[in-house]
Amino acid sequence: xxxxxxxxxxxxxxxxxxxxxxxxxxxxxxxxxxxxxxxxxxxxxxxxxxxxxxxxxxxxxxxxxxxxxxxxxxxxxxxxxxxxxxxxxxxxxxxxxxxxxxxxx
Numbered sequence: 001x002x003x004x005x006x007x008x009x010x011x012x013x014x015x016x017x018x019x020x021x022x023x024x025x026x027x028x029x030x031x032x033x034x035x036x037x038x039x040x041x042x043x044x045x046x047x048x049x050x051x052x053x054x055x056x057x058x059x060x061x062x063x064x065x066x067x068x069x070x071x072x073x074x075x076x077x078x079x080x081x082x083x084x085x086x087x088x089x090x091x092x093x094x095x096x097x098x099x100x101x102x103x104x105x
Contacts, residue, residue, distance in 0.1 A: 003069050008057055016051035 023035025036045035070076040
């Protein structure tokens with residue numbers, strides 16, 4: 001949070017960002033209400049919803065800072081070699097043998 005805190009104008013916004021990011025990792029349901037339910041001490045879910053949809057923070061600056069932060073670690077730094085995993089579960093599959101299905105690790 002230290003890397004991103006200055007992008008938000010007040011403490012409640014910084015707290016909501018932390019709750020949102022934590023919720024994305026731990027909540028079974030990734031909805032605003034699902035994330036909000038994971039916290040014992042929190043505000044009403046409408047506050048988190050307003051933070052995500054109506055607060056005055058710059059998503060482009062946050063993303064730019066996130067990308068800069070990722071460059072600091074060798075394990076997340078840009079590389080000329082890499083793999084992009086594409087999930088095609090929404091494509092209809094028929095039969096017992098599905099083309100290109102396999103283990104990728």
